[in-house]
Amino acid sequence: MGVGIKVEHLNAWFGKTQALHDISIDVPANHATAVIGPSGCGKSTFVRCLNRMHETVPDARATGKVRMGELDVYNGTAAVQIRRRIGMVFQKANPFPTMSIYDNVAAGLKLNGFHDRQRLDEIVERSLKLSALWDEVKDTLRKKSGASLSGGQQQRLCIARALAVSPEVLLMDEPCSALDPISTGKIEELIFQLKENFTIVIVTHNMQQASRVAEFTGFFLLGKLIEFDKTEKIFTTPSDKRTEDYITGRFG
Amino acid sequence: MANQALGAPRLTGPQPVAKPEVVSSSRAETAPLIKAGDSRIPDGIFHGAVLSCGVCVLGLVGVIVYQLVTKSALSWHAFGWKFFFRSEWDPVNEQFGAWPFVYGTLVSSLLALVLAVPLAVGVAVFITEMCPRWLKGSLAFTTELLAAIPSVIYGLWAIFVMVPLLREYVEPFLARYLGWTGLFEGTPYGIGMLAAGIILAIMVVPIVSSITREVMTAVPQQQREAVLALGATRWEMIRTGVLRNARAGILGGVILGLGRALGETMAVTMVIGNRPEIARSLFAPGYTMASVIANEFSEATSDTYLSALVEVGLALFLVTIIVNILAQLLVWSVTRGMPRRSNA
Ligand SMILES: Nc1ncnc2c1ncn2[C@@H]1O[C@H](COP(=O)(O)OP(=O)(O)O)[C@@H](O)[C@H]1O
Ligand SMILES: [Mg+2]
Numbered sequence: 313m314g315v316g317i318k319v320e321h322l323n324a325w326f327g328k329t330q331a332l333h334d335i336s337i338d339v340p341a342n343h344a345t346a347v348i349g350p351s352g353c354g355k356s357t358f359v360r361c362l363n364r365m366h367e368t369v370p371d372a373r374a375t376g377k378v379r380m381g382e383l384d385v386y387n388g389t390a391a392v393q394i395r396r397r398i399g400m401v402f403q404k405a406n407p408f409p410t411m412s413i414y415d416n417v418a419a420g421l422k423l424n425g426f427h428d429r430q431r432l433d434e435i436v437e438r439s440l441k442l443s444a445l446w447d448e449v450k451d452t453l454r455k456k457s458g459a460s461l462s463g464g465q466q467q468r469l470c471i472a473r474a475l476a477v478s479p480e481v482l483l484m485d486e487p488c489s490a491l492d493p494i495s496t497g498k499i500e501e502l503i504f505q506l507k508e509n510f511t512i513v514i515v516t517h518n519m520q521q522a523s524r525v526a527e528f529t530g531f532f533l534l535g536k537l538i539e540f541d542k543t544e545k546i547f548t549t550p551s552d553k554r555t556e557d558y559i560t561g562r563f564g
Numbered sequence: 565m566a567n568q569a570l571g572a573p574r575l576t577g578p579q580p581v582a583k584p585e586v587v588s589s590s591r592a593e594t595a596p597l598i599k600a601g602d603s604r605i606p607d608g609i610f611h612g613a614v615l616s617c618g619v620c621v622l623g624l625v626g627v628i629v630y631q632l633v634t635k636s637a638l639s640w641h642a643f644g645w646k647f648f649f650r651s652e653w654d655p656v657n658e659q660f661g662a663w664p665f666v667y668g669t670l671v672s673s674l675l676a677l678v679l680a681v682p683l684a685v686g687v688a689v690f691i692t693e694m695c696p697r698w699l700k701g702s703l704a705f706t707t708e709l710l711a712a713i714p715s716v717i718y719g720l721w722a723i724f725v726m727v728p729l730l731r732e733y734v735e736p737f738l739a740r741y742l743g744w745t746g747l748f749e750g751t752p753y754g755i756g757m758l759a760a761g762i763i764l765a766i767m768v769v770p771i772v773s774s775i776t777r778e779v780m781t782a783v784p785q786q787q788r789e790a791v792l793a794l795g796a797t798r799w800e801m802i803r804t805g806v807l808r809n810a811r812a813g814i815l816g817g818v819i820l821g822l823g824r825a826l827g828e829t830m831a832v833t834m835v836i837g838n839r840p841e842i843a844r845s846l847f848a849p850g851y852t853m854a855s856v857i858a859n860e861f862s863e864a865t866s867d868t869y870l871s872a873l874v875e876v877g878l879a880l881f882l883v884t885i886i887v888n889i890l891a892q893l894l895v896w897s898v899t900r901g902m903p904r905r906s907n908a
Contacts, residue, residue: 396795406786
């Protein structure tokens with residue numbers, strides 16, 4: 313089951329430039345939350361702060377408080393432990409090209425020292441079914457490399473890889489921006505099903521996508537959270553002028 | 565769609581900013597800017613030039629092989645193909661066999677790889693993944709500088725510094741603790757197969773590590789992030805996200821290093837002992853194909869002797885080709901099933 317994420321006064325820097333300013337937000341459990349805003353406003357930085365990927369960039373740092381369920385993300389827990397409980401899907405599909413489809417999905421579990429063959433088989437199958445890829449790859453699981461799939465299939469493979477470790481939260485950073493409309497549709501459908509069991513945070517450039525998949529939406533601008541509310545409210549009666557300007561296409 | 569349920573979102577498409585400039589068509593009709601066929605002649609010249617370069621190289625290899633074969637005919641008639649597997653090397657009685665040299669070349673080169681590859685990969689991992697930025701450039705430069713030192717300098721250093729160290733400390737130590745393997749027994753002369761392997765290893769490290777560094781740097785950042793996001797530690801990230809992706813390229817670097825080790829002459833001659841013997845112990849002296857050719861060419865008085873030396877050259881050529889074919893097969897088996905360019 314998913315857990316909620318509570319972010320308080322989050323600030324993030326790249327060297328001396330501040331990329332996020334005092335973000336406070338409550339991401340509800342078992343819902344999809346969209347993060348929108350123009351390029352460079354800090355959407356990626358924000359989601360990368362949630363699983364502490366931000367600090368893997370040289371000179372990058374973050375302050376503030378992030379709670380994930382019972383867990384204090386920045387205090388008293390190792391980054392490695394946090395990342396094992398949060399799945400992440402990137403903008404550009406990044407399957408491991410030297411591994412078979414099966415090994416791609418099992419990669420996270422094997423990192424965790426999980427080697428029970430039968431259980432692995434079950435989990436790989438379940439994850440690929442969850443990500444709606446099973447039927448397309450079940451005959452070539454061990455024969456084909458992860459990189460031999462099409463772009464949309466690769467992205468669903470990455471989702472399966474993230475789901476295999478049973479995360480509580482799934483972070484998706486513009487997962488469809490490099491995909492054709494049909495693959496995009498499949499992934500949106502997927503998000504719709506997944507949010508029953510996972511908490512999903514999805515960064516998107518596409519406002520229709522946000523309105524289709526997410527119950528909640530946060531609008532970022534220049535590293536600040538301008539507005540966070542029900543998606544319906546954001547897209548129909550936003551309370552901030554800047555949000556309205558953005559969603560009506562007046563800038564960005 | 566779900567979006568209807570949200571009422572009517574006020575989404576509008578992008579507004580056209582300015583009309584595109586209308587291109588005047590009259591000029592195109594009167595004088596075409598690009599004449600058809602213009603590019604044929606320079607293209608043809610270029611094509612011919614590169615083609616002749618390619619043919620030249622092929623021809624050169626052909627001439628070398630032809631020379632090696634014809635000049636070794638005498639020895640070939642005397643000993644047949646058994647020449648490559650005979651262990652005798654007796655110029656006085658005109659009995660020749662290349663096996664001790666083939667053995668010496670292969671063993672010293674393999675020993676060099678065994679010592680050099682872990683070190684070189686370690687250096688590359690340190691430079692690309694862990695090194696503080698201020699040290700990176702100078703460390704990379706220094707490693708590369710090692711490749712630019714002439715091999716006679718390595719030989720001199722080996723004779724005056726490395727060999728005494730081996731004789732006094734390293735070999736007695738190895739004999740005491742690893743003597744039971746049979747690889748480290750007998751008198752520790754300092755000079756011998758072990759010394760040759762070590763000096764070759766030092767010469768191979770910069771080649772392997774600079775190529776490993778290149779291919780590791782070329783691994784996309786997304787691969788590292790993919791592994792990290794799964795909760796990998798730094799070492800797991802390097803192993804799964806970087807080394808695994810770079811392995812075909814690293815193997816390529818190892819092959820280049822092996823090529824250098826197989827053909828290296830000067831430094832090896834200075835420390836290997838130059839005795840056409842085959843011994844299990846790495847302390848014993850040996851001889852390599854390149855060394856025997858360099859050392860004995862000027863004193864080869866009889867035609868058969870000279871011809872036998874040329875045939876040793878042919879053997880070196882063949883061994884190099886065989887090793888390269890095996891290496892290609894290895895790379896192929898590693899990359900099998902992978903797309904040609906894995907950039908995902
Ligand atoms: N690796 C980095 N090093 C330095 N600055 C960065 C880096 N990544 C992003 N930034 C800066 O941080 C800001 C936010 O970037 P990002 O979170 O990627 O925006 P978004 O995902 O909304 O397009 C931008 O101004 C960008 O230039
Ligand atoms: Mg981004």
